Amino acid sequence: MNFKEFIFVALEGVRNNKLRSFLTTLGIVIGIAAVIAVIAIGEGGKAMIIGEMEKFGTNIYQIYPNYRDGEYTKPRDFTKEDVEVIKKISPEVKWLSPMKYSRGEIRSSLGKKNARIIGTTADYKLIRSVELARGRFFNEEDDAVGRRVVVLDEKLGEEIFGRDNPVGQRVMLWNSQPALVIGVIKARESQLGMEPDRMAYVPISFMEGSNQWRYVNSLIGSAASKDTVYKAMDRTKLILERRHNSPGHYDSYSMEEEMKTVNKITGIMGLIISSIAGVSLLVGGIGVMNIMLVSVTERTREIGIRMALGAKRKDILMQFLIEAVVLCSIGGVIGIILGYGGAMVVAQFLNLPPLVSWWTALGAFIFSAIIGIFFGIYPANKASKLDPIVALRRE
Amino acid sequence: MITINNLRKVYNTGAVAVEALKGITLNIENSEFVAVMGPSGSGKSTLMNLLGLLDTATDGTYHLDDQEVSGLDKNQLAELRNRKLGFVFQTFNLIPSLTALKNVELPMLYAGLKPQERRERAIIALDRVGLGERTHHRPNELSGGQNQRVAIARAIVNNPAVIMADEPTGALDTRTGEEIMAIFQQLHQEGATIVLVTHEPEIAQHAQRILRFKDGLLTSDEVVENRTIAFRKEVVG
Structure with missing residues (x-):
């Protein structure tokens, strides 16, 4: 059978x-x-x-100081020169930007809104693969001269200007700093709610020249490839530690680790x-x-x-x-x-x-x-x- | 065809050993039609189990179709049952979930025949017992006589050396029993060797030879005079 x-x-x-x-x-x-x-x-x-x-970017990493000793970010944690030096001597690091966070009111003749205002450099657009709905992101020249320009995200633009085109309009930041809107960032579709905040971006040099935040909160970088994220991260930390003579003072975070x-x-x-x-x-x-x-x-x-x-x-x-x-x-x-x-x-x-x-x-x-x-x-x-x-x- | 010599069977039921067969010697020739009679407890069922290779003897020899069967293992016995024996039981013993055709195919299934050949041979066997038309019915859709015909078809389908029939008419009325006996007689005429166990003298009269058992012993072995010839109706509803 x-x-x-x-x-x-x-x-x-x-x-x-x-x-x-x-x-x-x-x-x-x-x-x-x-x-x-x-x-x-x-x-x-x-x-x-x-x-x-992956939408956020798998090659991305962030460096921030650890607050183990109870202190908050110190003015000397990161400098502009750090970013330049790291970019120059580490081939694994493709782009690198300083980041400075603040909150503040953004006001126009049509409306106002509280938002997160981030100071950074032109590299940020490349690191985060920022796509613009209108206008442009700030460039290296804007960085260099500390131009008073701001890029809004789509939602924030709508909330302040309604159906008007925000690009070319004047706004007041932090109640005291006038700036020109040069671009609107396309909203990303996100189901996880990774970017729930209303965001505005300004050149970090503008931020430095305009108020009391004289230090950088963190660095955001992009490695040359997914495989070199750890190398880029370690390299960045090592250089920072050497330049600031502060071993163990920096922590890092990457999407790779998150995954x-x-x-x-x-x-x-x-x-x-x-x-x-x-x-x-x-x-x-x-x-x-x-x-x-x-x-x-x-x-x-x-x-x-x-x-x-x-x-x-x-x-x-x-x-x-x-x-x-x-x-x-x-x-x-x-x-x-x-x-x-x-x-x-x-x-x-x-x-x-x-x-x-x-x-x-x-x-x-x-x-x-x-x-x-x-x-x-x-x-x-x-x-x-x-x-x-x-x-x-x-x- | 069947030669047994001093065949004994002892059952060990707890402390008491019961000797069901006390040394039987007999010979059944090819194409003989033999009836086995005796009251219950006479040993005739034990003999049938031994002859049917469902059980093994305690002592003695048994040659089936010139082959010594004592000492064979269970698988070898299963194979011999499949090739050499056909069983017809009092209660038909058909598998209720299978159609008549599938029931008849069973012995060939275990013989390893191909589906096509099984089917063809099963249809021929059912035709031989007069059941050519009801091949796709299940046992519960058939009458007792029809079921027994299916069982006979199943018994003959592998062309066995011996047909073992254990009270084949016991569950049937007299008329249907006659019809079943007619089939046996016909098969016998065509050359089959048949061993029939019965307690009804009228049924035994259909055989050529009657063996009587009592208390585990063969008490008489006689040729039947004035055999009853059963008549078979050609078409049975």
Whole structure:
């Protein structure tokens, strides 16, 4: 008796007992569905987070002083010369900008708004791949002369100027500094809310010349490639430490590291939920074993008949084993479909793409078949060891 | 065809050993039609189990179709049952979830025949027992007589050396029983060797030879005079 025939016989058995077969395999269905849904949502969420990060730029890193000694940023943490020197002597560092944060009011004749005002240099546009809806970003010349210009983000522009074109309009920053709007930054689509703030950008030299913030909060840089982020980061820190004679004073942060953290968190979450699903699969497998044992008892006479007609031990063993495997595999397929469906519904609500790779689906299918083998072997073995005379006599 | 020599069977039920067969010696020739009779506890069922290779003897020898069977393992016995024996039981012993055709195909399934050949041979066997038209019905859709015909078709489909029939008419009314006996007689005429266990003298009268058992011993072995010839209706509804 060959394999195909066993599968056919098993399928016939399932067809003759549809409801019972379904209930038997329900535990497998739920377990596999849970695993697939978790993987789909987890992978989808991860893909979305990574996508967002990539939008932000994977080569980006930031350097800031640590405040371990209880002090706040010191005026001498970063200088303009630092940026120049680092750019010149480190090939790994492609672009580098100082960043200075402040909050302040931006007022025009049409309206006013509180916003985050960031002082930086022309490199910032390249580092963050800033796209402009209108006008331009400030350039190196603007940096050099400390020109009184400002670039607004799209939302801020709308809030202050309504439907008017902000470019070319005059605004008042921090209640005292007049400036000319030269550009509007296109709003980025972000589902993670990474840039919720209203932002305005000015040349850092303008900021220095105009008020009391005489120091730089942090440096933002871009490495030449994704692989050199760590090198660029370390190089930048090392040079800063040497120039300021302050070892250990600088900390760094990169998207690359952030991604590793995200991977780690989603990995741990997946593991936790998968182990819960694993328990469900275990319970499901025991359910299958239980029903298979009942089935062997119920069909003792059938087993006796088959033995009398020439079925060998191996034939009976295979028949019941394959029946268990077929049951579990059918449960696995239904589980994969349900899990994917469930993930699509959840993904709709969370606004993220559900991802199930072919490998995941195949793995789940194979795993359910293995459950069938594992939990089917005992009942099948029991069936195959029956004595034909005793089995034939059973009513 | 069947030669047994001093065949003994002892059952060890707990503390007491029961000797169900106390040394039977007999010979059944090719194409013989033999009835085995005896009250319950006489050992006739034990003999059938031994002859049917469903059980192994405690002592003695058994040659089936010139092959010594004692000492064979379970798989070898299964193979011999498949190739050399056909079983007909009192309660038909068809698999309820399978159609008549699939039931008849079973012995060939275990013989490793291809689906096409199984199907063709099953149809021929069902035709031989007069059931050519109801091949796709399940046992619960057929009458007792029809079910027993399916069982006979299943018994003959592998061209066995011996047909073992254990009270084949026991669950049937007299008329249907007659029809079943007609089939056996026809198969016998065509050259089949048949061993029939029964407790009804009228049924035993259809055989050529009657073996009587009592208390585990063969008490008589006689040729049947005035054999009953059963008539077979050609079409059975």
